[in-house]
Amino acid sequence: MTSKDKNTELKILKAAKEVFIVKGLEGSRMQEIADTAGINKSLLHYYFRTKDNLFDAVFKDAFFSMIPRIAKMFESDISIFNKIEIFVNDYIDMIVQNQYLPNFIFHETNRNPEKVVFLLKDVGLNPMLIIDIFNEEIKKGNIKPIDPKQLIINIVSMCVFPFVAKPVMKGLFFNNNEKEFKIFIEERKKQVTNFIINAISIK
Amino acid sequence: MTSKDKNTELKILKAAKEVFIVKGLEGSRMQEIADTAGINKSLLHYYFRTKDNLFDAVFKDAFFSMIPRIAKMFESDISIFNKIEIFVNDYIDMIVQNQYLPNFIFHETNRNPEKVVFLLKDVGLNPMLIIDIFNEEIKKGNIKPIDPKQLIINIVSMCVFPFVAKPVMKGLFFNNNEKEFKIFIEERKKQVTNFIINAISIK
DNA sequence: GTCTATATTGTGATAGAC
DNA sequence: GTCTATCACAATATAGAC
Numbered sequence: 001m002t003s004k005d006k007n008t009e010l011k012i013l014k015a016a017k018e019v020f021i022v023k024g025l026e027g028s029r030m031q032e033i034a035d036t037a038g039i040n041k042s043l044l045h046y047y048f049r050t051k052d053n054l055f056d057a058v059f060k061d062a063f064f065s066m067i068p069r070i071a072k073m074f075e076s077d078i079s080i081f082n083k084i085e086i087f088v089n090d091y092i093d094m095i096v097q098n099q100y101l102p103n104f105i106f107h108e109t110n111r112n113p114e115k116v117v118f119l120l121k122d123v124g125l126n127p128m129l130i131i132d133i134f135n136e137e138i139k140k141g142n143i144k145p146i147d148p149k150q151l152i153i154n155i156v157s158m159c160v161f162p163f164v165a166k167p168v169m170k171g172l173f174f175n176n177n178e179k180e181f182k183i184f185i186e187e188r189k190k191q192v193t194n195f196i197i198n199a200i201s202i203k
Numbered sequence: 204m205t206s207k208d209k210n211t212e213l214k215i216l217k218a219a220k221e222v223f224i225v226k227g228l229e230g231s232r233m234q235e236i237a238d239t240a241g242i243n244k245s246l247l248h249y250y251f252r253t254k255d256n257l258f259d260a261v262f263k264d265a266f267f268s269m270i271p272r273i274a275k276m277f278e279s280d281i282s283i284f285n286k287i288e289i290f291v292n293d294y295i296d297m298i299v300q301n302q303y304l305p306n307f308i309f310h311e312t313n314r315n316p317e318k319v320v321f322l323l324k325d326v327g328l329n330p331m332l333i334i335d336i337f338n339e340e341i342k343k344g345n346i347k348p349i350d351p352k353q354l355i356i357n358i359v360s361m362c363v364f365p366f367v368a369k370p371v372m373k374g375l376f377f378n379n380n381e382k383e384f385k386i387f388i389e390e391r392k393k394q395v396t397n398f399i400i401n402a403i404s405i406k
Numbered sequence: 407g408t409c410t411a412t413a414t415t416g417t418g419a420t421a422g423a424c
Numbered sequence: 425g426t427c428t429a430t431c432a433c434a435a436t437a438t439a440g441a442c
Contacts, residue, residue: 026226105371106367107227111226120374146398147390150391151398153364153372154395157363157365158361164309164367166313168270168309168312168319170319172270172323191349198347203406
């Protein structure tokens, strides 16, 4: 029985992630992944048998690095406004480190929506927990009455969307200047936090 | 000199749009486009020579149906709050009619950012016009001081993002129920409008 | 476990008859 | 202008030597 080399497997996964995340499933070539990993093309098949298998491994990992994080960030014991501030800062920071992640996930989930259902069953992610947190705050009169789902989507939208629309935004607002875009994003953390707080706090 | 049949050309463009918009450039097959148009595969090449040409025609059309609309909607002569309300309603309605449009545009612009620069030069779209409108309102003291670019992104984010993230949202919040998602979006028009107004209006 | 060589299928594109 | 037949190559996948 031949056992697989964990080190090689990780090299492959790392390379596959690099390529898939930028070019997507159908835009990626096994050859390019092999080159990126510095190994032979047929080794990919030895370790993962098919392109789809390799892709699934990468996708699952990417999906879980982005989605459950939302829930985790609201689990601390500080005020709701602080929670929002920390979430906005951390989530934007995370995406800055993984610029292609949002587009990758959304493109692939749209191409293959069934996969999401399957993946979500795997992870112990219950959005009800966050929803309850917001409902509690509303009941206590700390924030305005609002559908928590709508509020959560608002928060996440404003953090993630600029990266999804980055090329269009850069062209429209920043003369395609990467540096200006970066400054905008850095400034955005404060702006979004304040925007949300203004929208939900009781005067 | 053989002249091309306008009717066939439109049939092809319509079919190409259907396929490309859902599957993207690299996920689409010329065969499927031909089948959808009810014609032969080689006719596609007769009319557009290459897949890339056909794609460019479709993409340009899609891009211009989504992006300049943002500017147009702020050109009326009503109050800024009414402008925002109308924009949110109309833009969400437009996307409901073209569910795959946002993902298509963002996926392809990320795959090929240079194309955006080129396209934006073609269209007489000056975001400065909208920015000035907001600056004017701030000066008049009608809304809180805020970077207009950040505000515009906030508004567009909240309208568009739910469709980009639709499969994930449906799985997380709505048990994959399409009807519940639709209700959520319908309700969202009011919610987003109010959210924005609360955030920027002066108390 | 890793490589070279090769099989196999898919897909964009062209030639040529009508 | 539209079709059938075919080319040429790209890309996934497998066989087999080491």
